[in-house]
Amino acid sequence: MALTESTMLPLGTKAPNFHLRDVVSDNYYTLDDLRSDRATVIMFICNHCPYVIHVNPELVRIAQEYRNKGVSFIAISSNDVENYPEDAPDKMSIVAKVLRYPFPYLYDKYQEVARAYDAACTPDFYVFDGDTRLTYRGRLDDSRPGNDIGLTGVDLRHAIDATLAGETIEPQHPSMGCGIKWKKG
Numbered sequence: 001m002a003l004t005e006s007t008m009l010p011l012g013t014k015a016p017n018f019h020l021r022d023v024v025s026d027n028y029y030t031l032d033d034l035r036s037d038r039a040t041v042i043m044f045i046c047n048h049c050p051y052v053i054h055v056n057p058e059l060v061r062i063a064q065e066y067r068n069k070g071v072s073f074i075a076i077s078s079n080d081v082e083n084y085p086e087d088a089p090d091k092m093s094i095v096a097k098v099l100r101y102p103f104p105y106l107y108d109k110y111q112e113v114a115r116a117y118d119a120a121c122t123p124d125f126y127v128f129d130g131d132t133r134l135t136y137r138g139r140l141d142d143s144r145p146g147n148d149i150g151l152t153g154v155d156l157r158h159a160i161d162a163t164l165a166g167e168t169i170e171p172q173h174p175s176m177g178c179g180i181k182w183k184k185g
Contacts, residue, residue: 051177
C-alpha cells in the first residue's frame with residue numbers, strides 16, 4: 001500500500017453536486033438531499049484500505065455524536081471495482097451494515113465525484129459550512145495503522161466545532177491513506 005496525501009482542495013470551494021446511489025437503501029441522492037444547513041462532512045472511503053479500516057470505529061462515533069448537532073455525514077467510495085472487487089457496491093453494503101454506518105455510503109461508479117472534489121486518498125475528509133463552502137480538508141487525527149497513537153478524531157472534531165462556530169480552522173494537515181484506485185483508460 002502506497003501512502004498518499006490528500007491534495008488540499010482550496011478552502012472556500014463550493015461543494016460539487018453529485019447524484020449517487022446509496023448501497024444500503026439503493027436510493028439515489030444528490031448533495032442537496034443529504035447536506036445540512038449547519039455543516040456537512042464528506043468522506044472518501046473504501047472497504048479494503050487499511051487506513052480506513054483503522055479509522056472506521058472513530059468515524060462511526062463522530063457521526064453519531066455530531067448528527068445530534070445537525071451535522072450531516074456522507075461517505076463515498078470511488079475505487080475501481082473491476083480491479084478491486086472488495087470495494088464493489090454489494091460488499092460496500094455489507095460493510096456499512098456490519099459497522100452500522102450512521103451515514104449513507106454512496107458509490108461513485110464513474111469516479112466523477114472523486115475528481116470533482118480532487119480526492120486523492122482514502123480516507124479523505126472534507127467539511128463544508130451551511131452554505132456548502134469548504135472550511136476544512138484533511139485528516140481525522142494523527143493515528144495510523146501501526147503507529148501506536150490512539151484514535152481520537154481530534155482534527156476532524158476541531159474542524160466540525162470550528163465550522164459550527166463560524167471560526168477559521170488552523171492548522172490543516174493533509175489526510176494520508178491509500179491512493180484512490182483510478183480506472184485505467
